[in-house]
Amino acid sequence: MELLKKRICETGQVIGDRIIKVDGFLNHQIDIALLNEIGKEFKARFVSSQITKILTIEASGIGIACITAQYFKVPVLFAKKNEASNLDKDVYSSEVYSFTKDKTYNVQVAKKFLAPTDKVLIIDDFLANGNAVQGLLDIVKQSGAQTLGVGIVIEKSFQQGRKKISDENIQLESLAIIKELRQGQIIFG
Amino acid sequence: MELLKKRICETGQVIGDRIIKVDGFLNHQIDIALLNEIGKEFKARFVSSQITKILTIEASGIGIACITAQYFKVPVLFAKKNEASNLDKDVYSSEVYSFTKDKTYNVQVAKKFLAPTDKVLIIDDFLANGNAVQGLLDIVKQSGAQTLGVGIVIEKSFQQGRKKISDENIQLESLAIIKELRQGQIIFG
Numbered sequence: 001m002e003l004l005k006k007r008i009c010e011t012g013q014v015i016g017d018r019i020i021k022v023d024g025f026l027n028h029q030i031d032i033a034l035l036n037e038i039g040k041e042f043k044a045r046f047v048s049s050q051i052t053k054i055l056t057i058e059a060s061g062i063g064i065a066c067i068t069a070q071y072f073k074v075p076v077l078f079a080k081k082n083e084a085s086n087l088d089k090d091v092y093s094s095e096v097y098s099f100t101k102d103k104t105y106n107v108q109v110a111k112k113f114l115a116p117t118d119k120v121l122i123i124d125d126f127l128a129n130g131n132a133v134q135g136l137l138d139i140v141k142q143s144g145a146q147t148l149g150v151g152i153v154i155e156k157s158f159q160q161g162r163k164k165i166s167d168e169n170i171q172l173e174s175l176a177i178i179k180e181l182r183q184g185q186i187i188f189g
Numbered sequence: 190m191e192l193l194k195k196r197i198c199e200t201g202q203v204i205g206d207r208i209i210k211v212d213g214f215l216n217h218q219i220d221i222a223l224l225n226e227i228g229k230e231f232k233a234r235f236v237s238s239q240i241t242k243i244l245t246i247e248a249s250g251i252g253i254a255c256i257t258a259q260y261f262k263v264p265v266l267f268a269k270k271n272e273a274s275n276l277d278k279d280v281y282s283s284e285v286y287s288f289t290k291d292k293t294y295n296v297q298v299a300k301k302f303l304a305p306t307d308k309v310l311i312i313d314d315f316l317a318n319g320n321a322v323q324g325l326l327d328i329v330k331q332s333g334a335q336t337l338g339v340g341i342v343i344e345k346s347f348q349q350g351r352k353k354i355s356d357e358n359i360q361l362e363s364l365a366i367i368k369e370l371r372q373g374q375i376i377f378g
Contacts, residue, residue, distance in 0.1 A: 023299060023302075024302075028266065028267065028269070028298075028299060028302065029264050029265070029266045029299075029302045030255060030258075030264060030265040030266070030267070031264055032255060032258045032259055032262075032263075032264065032265060033262075035255065036259070058247065058248035059247035059248040059251060059267065059269070062248060062251040062252050062255075063251050063252065063254075063255040063265065063267075065252075066219060066221060066224065066251075066252040066255050066256055067255055067256070067259075069219075069221045070221055070225070070256075073221075073222075074221075075218050075219060075220055075221065076218070076219040076221060076252065077217065077218045077219070078217065078219070078248070078252075080217070080248075109217075110212060110217060110218075113212075113213075113217065113218045
């Protein structure tokens with residue numbers, strides 16, 4: 001998605017060879033007009049899917065999921081992150097390790113909001129090591145629902161996320177794929 | 190806002206005399222069509238204001254703020270919650286005590302995203318004790334920007350939030366005001 005890549009180049013901040021900060025338009029300040037273009041692009045890429053629900057994870061995924069959901073006309077469900085383990089019987093949960101924060105979260109979704117008949121599109125801002133998406137895939141599996149696709153705004157393809165998801169044989173669409181961060185430069189794949 | 194009150198009555202779960210759970214449409218699963226009506230209503234109520242930015246707080250405020258921002262054609266900025274105190278010189282921060290979680294958070298916004306020329310609309314899902322909104326008002330003050338309004342989806346008027354904000358002489362609009370929760374019944378104000 002050229003508009004997105006252009007914005008990443010113009011305002012993204014490269015830190016070392018692994019981190020790109022996009023807090024100016026995606027995950028702290030949010031450019032809603034750009035998010036609308038992102039939503040339309042996800043709709044175009046998952047066009048044949050009979051999505052019934054968009055699943056994301058707090059916090060950065062929520063805005064993207066809500067704007068995107070307007071084009072699919074389905075509800076959004078966002079998984080909650082808890083630091084403590086919680087054995088609540090009314091939730092599906094999965095443990096997710098965050099490299100950014102060096103913490104393991106217990107990610108949870110209330111059982112009543114995922115039915116075996118649901119066809120789920122998972123949306124998130126970043127795909128890096130893939131742990132968050134794997135946690136969400138795990139939750140969908142527990143519910144008996146089906147994940148029809150994973151839509152990512154920015155993928156860092158030099159990390160392991162894609163491989164983990166490809167193993168699941170699910171349509172994965174990343175709107176910008178960064179294959180390398182080198183000396184402050186962003187190299188798209 | 191009648192549509193919202195109707196939904197609260199139909200699907201809200203009253204717990205004791207202080208808690209109303211609306212996780213079916215507002216803060217876990219999100220009804221995007223309803224959020225669009227909420228966004229339009231905020232636009233109608235803050236019609237004369239020259240809003241330049243919508244400020245909210247993660248996580249439940251983000252979806253509401255993003256959908257609402259489409260009607261104001263301004264960016265969203267969401268404050269981040271950190272448990273640890275953080276003396277980062279590049280952020281405005283304010284301490285916020287959460288009754289729900291019995292924790293004090295350090296709420297932060299990067300300085301570069303709030304300018305003294307900004308006219309801010311604060312949006313959140315609930316107004317109860319008002320601590321979150323007070324933290325956001327404090328952050329806007331630190332930046333030299335001006336808060337033109339506070340838009341709340343559900344206010345529990347039997348708690349102290351409105352009084353704290355009224356003292357600031359800022360336009361406060363709550364789309365549903367609950368004055369009492371009694372024996373499982375919701376009494377609107």
